Amino acid sequence: MKNIINEFKEFIMRGNVLDMAVGVIIGGAFQKIIGSLVNDVIMPVISLVTGGVDFSNWFIALDGHHYASLAEAQAAKAATLNYGTFITQVINFLIMAFVIFMMVKIMNTLANKVKKPVEEVVEPETKVCPYCMSEIDIHATRCPHCTSKLSES
Structure with a gap:
């Protein structure tokens, strides 16, 4: 049992485990920022451009009945195929991926400007x-x- 505890201590104290933990924590906070940007800034603009289309109410009720909204179908405990929610999540993912790409690109550009070019002899x-x-x-x-x-x- 002591051997397992010692191995666990060694595993936890490795630098890459701590780096990964910090990355996960920062990633969670960063995800909230990006989520707010997408949901509170970009999606309203997309909704305005598409004429107020709400993808979240695009669904198919599998019981054969017609419901006015997804909430109504869920209240009736009907099985639903929520393809609108899936479309919304795909759009959110693509927007988040693009925003993260742009932020990484900006950070790399700034990092390259800070680095002094090494003169080759x-x-x-x-x-x-x-x-x-x-x-x-x-x-x-x-x-x-x-x-x-x-x-x-």
Whole structure:
């Protein structure tokens, strides 16, 4: 039993488990922000553009009766196929995914602006012969143009 407890302690104390826990907590809070943006800002605009269509009342009553609203069908304990709710959730998902994509894109852009570009040191591939001033390979020990013997530096 002590072995299991020790293994559990080791598992919990790993950095990736703590990072994951923090990510889940922040993700939950972030989901509330995105949910509010979608439900309180974007969906009313979509509703205005679509003429006030309420997808949540699009359903099929499986008992063969006609109900004026989903709430009425549920109050009658009728089995319903709620395809409007599914459409709403798909739209919410797509909007949330797009908003998250844009936020990550903005954060990456800001992170790239903060980073200083690393200047790449390029080693020279040629040098100039001190006798004839011709450009020659950096590793040459004799100039191919004037045949002068070059120093090894």
